[in-house]
Amino acid sequence: MTSHINIEITLAEDKMPEHIQWTAPDGGISEPQKAKAFLLGLWDGDAKEAMRIDLWTSKMMVDEMNDFYFQTLFAMADTYARATKNGELAKEMKDFAKEFLKKASDAMAASENK
DSSP states (O other), rough: OOOOOEEEEETTTSEEEEEEEEGEEEEGEEEEEEEEEEEEEEETTTTTTEEEEEEEEETHHHHHHHHHHHHHHHHHHHHHHHHHHHHHHHHHHHHHHHHHHHHHHHHHHHHHHH
16 A cells, blocks of 8 residues: 655745645545645665755745744654653653744844844
8 A cells, every 4th residue: 555645846936945735635635735834854774864855935934934843843752752652852852842932932022122
């Protein structure tokens, strides 16, 4: 059995992502869903290294990027806990994510007050 997740990126003339859409028909998402950003991480078991594709559109605002990274870091902690049963380290990851969001929010507030 094969399952597919499809990601379609429309590029602007400068080759920067303009639109991102995705579908996952086997997961019940047959209609294209819009996204402003995505992070894709793959593990190469032979080379023992991570491969990544990180893309975002010009419509992605800094506050959205801050929230996106916070939610991604927080979710990675849950995934890590399920995969390793190491709840203590997962909690540290969540604590880091919360501190990240606080610092990112503080930095945004400071730049808006200039």
